[in-house]
Amino acid sequence: xxxxxxxxxxxxxxxxxxxxxxxxxxxxxxxxxxxxxxxxxxxxxxxxxxxxxxxxxxxxxxxxxxxxxxxxxxxxxxxxxxxxxxxxxxxxxxxxxxxxxxxxxxxxxxxxxxxxxxxxxxxxxxxx
Numbered sequence: 001x002x003x004x005x006x007x008x009x010x011x012x013x014x015x016x017x018x019x020x021x022x023x024x025x026x027x028x029x030x031x032x033x034x035x036x037x038x039x040x041x042x043x044x045x046x047x048x049x050x051x052x053x054x055x056x057x058x059x060x061x062x063x064x065x066x067x068x069x070x071x072x073x074x075x076x077x078x079x080x081x082x083x084x085x086x087x088x089x090x091x092x093x094x095x096x097x098x099x100x101x102x103x104x105x106x107x108x109x110x111x112x113x114x115x116x117x118x119x120x121x122x123x124x125x126x127x128x
Contacts, residue, residue: 005062009081012051016085019094045104052078052108057116078109 036043055078065071082105090097 001058001061005058008054008058012055012081013085015051016089017092017095041104045100048082048101048104049108049111052082052105053112053115055081056109056112057119060116060120075113078112079106082106082109 032043032046035046039046056074059074059077063070063074065074079102082102086097086099086102086105088097089095089101
């Protein structure tokens, strides 16, 4: 599971740092445009949100935390990753760092928590 987390974060990092004109045309797909118009946000924010949903479940599965501090760090991992990537984007000449992207990253991370709870809830029952 660690390999999957590293692979996913690598893919996210690529998408977040690549020049905008080399990105696939995700923004023009029907579902992205529909969600963006429904929520009255830019399509870019939908992509950020969707990109960050798997981070916490993948981190939880990779680490299998037992200590409270480790659990806290995992719950904050989406925020930490989002802030770091936006700070780096701010210094790239072809990207811009945006606080609203961080907000979308946080929303995605929070939406990943129920997914994590659902996926790993049976595991806790097996240990008892």
